[in-house]
Amino acid sequence: MKLYITENTKRNDKTVAVDDTILVEGMPSTAGSKMLGEFKPLFDAEVISRLYNTGFSITGKSNVGEFGLDLLGETSNYGVCLNADGTLAGAAAAIVANGDAEYALSVDLNGTPRRAATLQNVCFIKPTYGTVSRHGVIPCACSAEQIGVMAKTSVKAAELLSIIAGHDKKDGTSLPQMKYDYTAADNATGIRIGIPTEYIEKAEQTVSEKVYRFADVMKADGATVEEFSLSELSFVQAAWQILLCAETCNNLSRYDGVKFGYRGNNSKDIGELYTSSRTEAFGLNAKFAILYGSYVLSKGHYESCYDKALRIRRVLRNKLDGIFSQFDLIIAPACSKLAYSPSDVVNSLEACYNESYFTALSNISGIPIVVCGGVQLMGDSFSENKLLTAATVYERTEVGK
Amino acid sequence: MKYEIVIGLEVHVELATESKIFCSCSSKFGAEPNDNVCPACCGMPGMLPVTNEKAIDLGITAGLLLNCHINRVTTFDKKSYYYPDLPNAYQITQWFSPVCVDGGLEIETQAGKKVIGIKQIHLEEDAGKLVHDDWTDSTLVDFNRTGVPLVEIVSQPDLRSVEEVLAYLERLRAVLRFAKVSDCRLELGSMRCDVNLSVRPYGSEKLGVRTEMKNMNSLSAIARAIEYEAARHIDAIELGTKTLIQETRRWDDISGKSFAMRNKETAEDYRYFPDPNLVPIVIDEEWIERIRASLPELPEKKAMRYVSELGLTEESTALITASRNLCDIFEAAYPISGSPRETANWLIMDCMSYLRSKQLSADDLIIDPLKLGELIRMTIEGEITRNAARRILTAVIEQDADPKKIIEEKGLSVQSDEGTILAIVERAVADNPKSVQDYRNGKTKAMQAIFGSIMKELKGNGDPQVIQRLLKEVLDREE
Numbered sequence: 001m002k003l004y005i006t007e008n009t010k011r012n013d014k015t016v017a018v019d020d021t022i023l024v025e026g027m028p029s030t031a032g033s034k035m036l037g038e039f040k041p042l043f044d045a046e047v048i049s050r051l052y053n054t055g056f057s058i059t060g061k062s063n064v065g066e067f068g069l070d071l072l073g074e075t076s077n078y079g080v081c082l083n084a085d086g087t088l089a090g091a092a093a094a095i096v097a098n099g100d101a102e103y104a105l106s107v108d109l110n111g112t113p114r115r116a117a118t119l120q121n122v123c124f125i126k127p128t129y130g131t132v133s134r135h136g137v138i139p140c141a142c143s144a145e146q147i148g149v150m151a152k153t154s155v156k157a158a159e160l161l162s163i164i165a166g167h168d169k170k171d172g173t174s175l176p177q178m179k180y181d182y183t184a185a186d187n188a189t190g191i192r193i194g195i196p197t198e199y200i201e202k203a204e205q206t207v208s209e210k211v212y213r214f215a216d217v218m219k220a221d222g223a224t225v226e227e228f229s230l231s232e233l234s235f236v237q238a239a240w241q242i243l244l245c246a247e248t249c250n251n252l253s254r255y256d257g258v259k260f261g262y263r264g265n266n267s268k269d270i271g272e273l274y275t276s277s278r279t280e281a282f283g284l285n286a287k288f289a290i291l292y293g294s295y296v297l298s299k300g301h302y303e304s305c306y307d308k309a310l311r312i313r314r315v316l317r318n319k320l321d322g323i324f325s326q327f328d329l330i331i332a333p334a335c336s337k338l339a340y341s342p343s344d345v346v347n348s349l350e351a352c353y354n355e356s357y358f359t360a361l362s363n364i365s366g367i368p369i370v371v372c373g374g375v376q377l378m379g380d381s382f383s384e385n386k387l388l389t390a391a392t393v394y395e396r397t398e399v400g401k
Numbered sequence: 402m403k404y405e406i407v408i409g410l411e412v413h414v415e416l417a418t419e420s421k422i423f424c425s426c427s428s429k430f431g432a433e434p435n436d437n438v439c440p441a442c443c444g445m446p447g448m449l450p451v452t453n454e455k456a457i458d459l460g461i462t463a464g465l466l467l468n469c470h471i472n473r474v475t476t477f478d479k480k481s482y483y484y485p486d487l488p489n490a491y492q493i494t495q496w497f498s499p500v501c502v503d504g505g506l507e508i509e510t511q512a513g514k515k516v517i518g519i520k521q522i523h524l525e526e527d528a529g530k531l532v533h534d535d536w537t538d539s540t541l542v543d544f545n546r547t548g549v550p551l552v553e554i555v556s557q558p559d560l561r562s563v564e565e566v567l568a569y570l571e572r573l574r575a576v577l578r579f580a581k582v583s584d585c586r587l588e589l590g591s592m593r594c595d596v597n598l599s600v601r602p603y604g605s606e607k608l609g610v611r612t613e614m615k616n617m618n619s620l621s622a623i624a625r626a627i628e629y630e631a632a633r634h635i636d637a638i639e640l641g642t643k644t645l646i647q648e649t650r651r652w653d654d655i656s657g658k659s660f661a662m663r664n665k666e667t668a669e670d671y672r673y674f675p676d677p678n679l680v681p682i683v684i685d686e687e688w689i690e691r692i693r694a695s696l697p698e699l700p701e702k703k704a705m706r707y708v709s710e711l712g713l714t715e716e717s718t719a720l721i722t723a724s725r726n727l728c729d730i731f732e733a734a735y736p737i738s739g740s741p742r743e744t745a746n747w748l749i750m751d752c753m754s755y756l757r758s759k760q761l762s763a764d765d766l767i768i769d770p771l772k773l774g775e776l777i778r779m780t781i782e783g784e785i786t787r788n789a790a791r792r793i794l795t796a797v798i799e800q801d802a803d804p805k806k807i808i809e810e811k812g813l814s815v816q817s818d819e820g821t822i823l824a825i826v827e828r829a830v831a832d833n834p835k836s837v838q839d840y841r842n843g844k845t846k847a848m849q850a851i852f853g854s855i856m857k858e859l860k861g862n863g864d865p866q867v868i869q870r871l872l873k874e875v876l877d878r879e880e
Contacts, residue, residue, distance in 0.1 A: 023447045031446075041447060042440050138446040143677030171449050172679055246674060250479055253490035254444045258542070274483055297481075297672035306674060 002079040003091050003100065004060035005030060012057045016160070017101040019092055020061040021068045021109075022147065023136040024048050031138040032064040032076040035255045035262050035281040045136020046171070047105060047147055047164040054163050059101040063091035067140055068109045069248065069285040071345050071352050072116055077283075080342060087339045090116020096150045097122050103160045104150040108369070109140050110244060110352065111359025114334040117150055117371040123391060124150045125157045128381045129366025130175035132161075133168030140248040140289075142173075144240075144363040154372055154391035158182035158384075182384055184392040189222030191390065194327035196230035202357055203333040210338075210374040211331055217397045218331075218390060226327075232319060233357060239312035240360035241353060242296045242305050249293025252286055288349050313364055320365055324380035329387060333358055334376040373398065403603040404638075406631045408566055408596060409520075409558035411613075412573060413551050414583040415527065415591040416459045422526050422550035423450035423493060430589060434532070434543040442548040444488025449678050452477075456550035457500065457682065459582050460524045461692045463552050464501030466576050466699075467519045471689050475500045477524075477679040480671045485542050486529035494553075496673040499523035500684070506556075506576070508568040517569050518557030527551050552582075558597065558608070563624045570594065570620060578764075579725045580697055587619055594623060600634040609634065610645045614659055616652045626652040630659055703728055711741035720749045724763035730770045737774025740781055747777050751794055772797050776804040788861050789813040817864035819871065822855075826871045829855045840876055848872065 005020045006027045018024060021031045023041035025048075030036040048058070065075040072088040074080045081091040092104035093116035106113035108126040117124035126148035137145060147164070151157035165180040195215060200208045215225045257263040257277025264276025282290070296305035323330070335355055345351045361378065362369045368384045370377045372391035379387050421428050424441035441448035457475075464471050478496040504519035529547040531540050554573065560566050574585040574592060585592040594617060599609035614630055617623045630650070637645040648664035663669075698706075700722040707713045707721065721727045727748055735744040752766055752773075776797060780790040785808060793813065796802040808814050816822065829851050830837055839847035852872060856863050 036446075041445070043447075045447065135449055136447045141677075142449075170451060172451055173449075173677070247677060250481055250491055250672075250674070251446075253481060253483070254446065254488065256483060256485075256490055258485050259444055259488060270485060294672060297674055299670050302672075302674070310675075 002063050002076070002081050003095050005032065005063050005076070005078045007060035008058050010057065011059055012055070014056045015059045015101040015103070016051055016056050017059045017062045017092060017095045017104040018048065019068070019104070019106045019113075020064045021107045021138045022047065022061075022105060023138065024058055024061065027058075027061055029061065029138065030077070031067045032073065032078065033066045033281070033286070034077040034283070035252075035278075035286075036138070037262050039261055041136070043136070046133035046168045048136065050164050056163075059095070062095055062104060062106070064107075065112070066283045066286055067138065067248070067252070068107055068112060068145075069140065069289060069352070070112070070348050071355060072112060072119070072340060074342060074345050074348060075283050075285055082342070085339075087341055088119075088345070090119055092150055093117045093120035093122050093124070096120070096152060102151065103156065105147055105164070106150055107137055107145055108148050108363070109145045110356060110363065111334065113148055113150065114359055114369060114371050114376055115355065118334045118374050118376075119338060119340075121374060122150055122152055123154045123157045123395075124148055124369075124371040125154065125161055125384070125388070126362065126369045127161060127165060127180075127384055128175075128368045130173050131165045131177075131180065131368075133164075133171045133174050135168055135170040139251045141244045141363070142247055142251070143243065144247075144366065146366070148369075153395055154184070154370060154388050155395075157370075158184070158388055161384075180384075182388060184385065184388040187221050188218050188390055188393045191218065191223040191386065192326070192328045193218055193223050193225045193390075194323065194330050195225065195227045196233070196330060196332060197227050198230055198233050199332040199358060200227075202336060204337040206338050207333040207336065207374070211333055214331055214373050214375045214394055217394050221393050221397070223390075225331075228323075228326075230323070232316065233361065235312055236316060236364055237353075237357045237360045239309035239316075240356060240364040241292075242309035243313070243364065245289040245293035246297050246306055246309075247293070248286075248289040249291075249297070252282070252290055255281070285348060285352070316361075316365055320367065320380065324383075328379065329383065329390060330378040331375055332378065334371055334374075335359075338374070402639075404600045404631075404635050405603045405605070406561060406627070407558050407599050407601065407608060408560040408627065410554075410556045410560065410566065410569065411595040411597065412554045412556075412570070413527075413593040413595075414463075414554065414577060414585060416456055416550040416552060417581055417583050418453060418455045418459065418550055420453055420455075421548035422453050422456045422524070423548055424448070426548065428549040430591065432545055434541070435545060437545045438547070442488070443544045444490075450477075450493060450676070452679060452682070453550065456524060457684075458692055459550070460500040460522060460552050461684065461689060462580055462696065463554065463577065463582050464504065464522050465689075465693055465696060466580055466582070467501070467504040467506050467522065467554070469501035469504030469519060469522060471501055471684055472498055473684055474498060474681050475524075475684060476681045477676045478673050479676050480673055482669050482671060484528070485540070486531050486544075486547070488529065488544060488547060492526055492528065493676055493679070494525035495523035497675060498681075506569065506572060508565060508572050510562075510564050510568050515559075515565070517559045517565075520555045520557050522552050522554050525551050525553060558599075563627050566596070566627060567620055567624060570623070575700065579700060581725065584764075590618065593618070596623065596627060596630070598627060598630050598634070600631055600638065609638070610647055612645075612647065612659075613649045614652050615649065615662070617654070619654075622652065622654045625654070625657060626659060629657060633659070697725065700728075707741070707745075711735070713741060713745050717742075717745040717749050720753075721745060726764045726766055730766065730768060730773065733770035734774035734777070737771055738777035738781065740777070743777055743781055744774065747773070747794075751791060752798075755795065755798060766798075768798050769801055772801070772804055779804065779808075783815060783817075783864065784808075785813055785815055786862060786865065789815075812860075813862055815864045816859050816862045817867050819867060822859070822863060822867055823871050823875075825855055825858050826868065826875050829858070830872075830875050837876065848876065851876075 065073040072090045081089045092106040097120040149157045262281035267273040370387040377387045476498045479491040481491045499521045501522040505516040527549040529544040596614045599611040601609045649662045650659040707718045735741040836847045
């Protein structure tokens with residue numbers, strides 16, 4: 001079980017594990033890739049500075065799949081992280097679940113931490129896009145990726161989030177608000193909850209049972225629950241794939257073997273250096289994103305692919321306004337099933353795309369997510385406290401049981 | 402057949418900001434290789450671009466100077482291509498909504514005045530530089546220039562001759578330098594020009610096949626390149642060969658020829674898309690008005706004012722308004738000196754001859770205008786002689802010295818005490834019988850020699866008028 005890519009032996013009692021896609025000065029930060037090899041950053045990510053300033057210590061760099069592009073870390077250059085039963089673990093969530101660190105910072109690029117938190121039955125909160133600085137995140141899809149917090153309970157996750165959240169002038173998309181107060185209300189009375197039927201239809205029964213179980217707890221506490229149709233989800237999934245790959249392709253272009261990281265062998269000229277370095281060091285997921293991303297941005301395809309995806313993103317905003325005037329939050333599965341064996345993801349590309357059906361909505365629109373009790377709760381931008389209220393009510397009920 | 406040359410220019414100008422466009426590194430020219438770099442501008446992951454607003458200010462300034470419309474919302478976009486001097490393998494530029502569009506610049510040639518249309522002005526980051534090291538036979542990368550802010554000024558294809566191109570470039574350079582948008586030095590690469598050229602039969606409306614030429618680093622190279630390329634196009638048309646294709650060509654100034662770099666088929670696809678890290682910039686009226694208010698009075702306006710209101714000659718006006726620096730010094734100094742005319746003279750005579758002796762140009766003059774004004778005032782009011790003032794000027798320029806202090810320290814104030822001077826005059830007359838004799842024989846010039854020895858005795862600080870008067874009195878008295 002390869003939990004960490006780099007482990008820190010010096011620890012105090014306020015411990016945080018950090019995804020290897022987040023830079024920590026002095027520790028190799030590789031995004032799980034061969035391309036970055038032993039790359040040691042010259043500075044700390046903003047979130048890391050904020051943790052140090054408040055007395056936290058870093059337990060190490062959690063194992064992630066290459067650039068965080070895969071399902072559950074199965075494409076890591078440092079070996080896959082498995083549970084005792086041989087299923088995929090998701091390192092950051094596993095670290096929190098087995099108590100090796102109190103918290104983990106995990107980058108939600110394409111839903112990986114949400115799947116991991118679901119499988120490990122821990123809590124994960126990804127706040128509204130722009131709440132937490134992306135300074136020091138090894139970038140793929142800058143318009144969407146956001147650092148979130150894993151912890152055993154939603155209260156603990158919210159505690160750490162309030163420490164790392166707030167404006168950072170080093171990130172041009174960072175929202176102006178300096179401080180965020182994350183507090184849950186006492187009960188779910190009056191909360192209007194929606195469950196999109198399309199999600200339920202795509203998930204295995206074990207997963208949808210969790211959704212209904214969560215809904216029942218909410219109803220018992222005074223919430224209303226209603227199923228509704230969100231037929232746009234397949235468009236959302238396709239548009240997100242285009243945006244994710246286009247931006248990732250662009251951000252991975254800096255790894256060319258010239259300045260740092262992996263350099264290919266025996267190249268006669270600069271063209272060969274580029275080709276050999278990138279061919280030898282990038283894995284399947286990165287290569288797919290590069291090819292697909294180049295295609296959707298190329299002349300002749302920009303209008304029909306990338307630009308259309310941007311328009312879907314804008315139209316979706318209006319759709320979400322409608323949904324969130326009707327519901328305070330949405331309960332949905334975060335993945336299609338509750339255990340993945342490595343053989344499930346041999347063709348990781350297809351598995352990733354299929355699973356993004358459940359996660360793309362929040363990535364493409366930047367809305368906040370709380371994963372709790374094996375389901376994901378989604379709300380409108382800045383509705384974190386409603387999501388936390390629902391999570392706290394659920395956790396209280398389950399513990400009291 | 403008679404042919405018409407049709408030319409459009411893309412002029413890159415490095416902006417005169419203190420720091421780079423998306424990080425806080427210095428953008429100063431001439432540092433040791435890779436001294437002005439940080440993780441952001443050498444392409445390391447994790448740093449995010451943060452826009453230097455001064456660069457946008459200067460972009461708007463350029464737009465207002467060239468009568469452009471300023472777009473109220475402007476965006477930054479990414480342009481992807483691989484080259485070792487481009488560390489991110491993308492350049493942040495403005496593709497979808499440039500900061501300025503639809504302007505014009507008036508030029509004047511022998512044929513008269515003409516307005517050259519400006520299609521757009523966009524901001525972008527510069528790339529680094531490759532340096533070949535013969536010693537190790539390797540190519541090294543210098544990222545100092547990476548991220549230095551540029552504007553690219555794209556003209557309409559309105560230019561028809563070398564003369565017009567040179568007039569346009571010189572006018573553009575003068576205006577941008579005057580407003581301190583850029584120092585526009587072709588030889589240092591802070592101004593670079595790509596020439597888009599086609600030819601067509603005279604009178605035809607249809608544009609011919611266009612080629613783009615790069616790598617000219619002087620006005621004369623640009624002129625040569627246009628002449629060569631136009632001749633090449635005309636030959637190709639006349640001979641009916643199919644060698645003329647739309648392509649980018651590199652000018653080689655040594656061989657005097659252009660060479661194909663890449664054509665339409667092999668052209669790179671830059672895969673432009675909006676940079677998600679840089680939110681669109683809203684430029685409101687207030688911002689534009691703030692820049693408008695800060696625009697300098699342009700040379701033509703200044704020249705008119707200097708002649709009509711300040712009474713300068715056209716010649717000295719022309720010399721001063723050729724440099725924004727001289728204008729600034731002049732305008733701050735003359736209210737102190739009390740005489741615009743004298744101040745102008747000091748600048749174009751004494752200051753310029755100092756600069757020439759150091760092989761510097763007018764823009765290099767660094768002097769406290771208040772001290773210069775004070776020095777000139779004291780000279781005008783006869784507190785020091787012009788000779789002494791010249792010597793003090795050097796100290797004011799080189800050491801930023803206070804002229805009054807130097808006068809005190811070195812005893813340079815004018816000696817005009819009549820008793821003292823009379824004694825020296827009498828001694829001089831007694832010591833120079835030959836000159837006195839010559840003077841009395843009608844050689845009035847002989848008086849100069851005696852005057853000189855008196856001035857020498859007074860270390861050059863004697864009041865010339867007092868000496869002159871007393872000397873004449875003594876000579877005439879003893880006749």
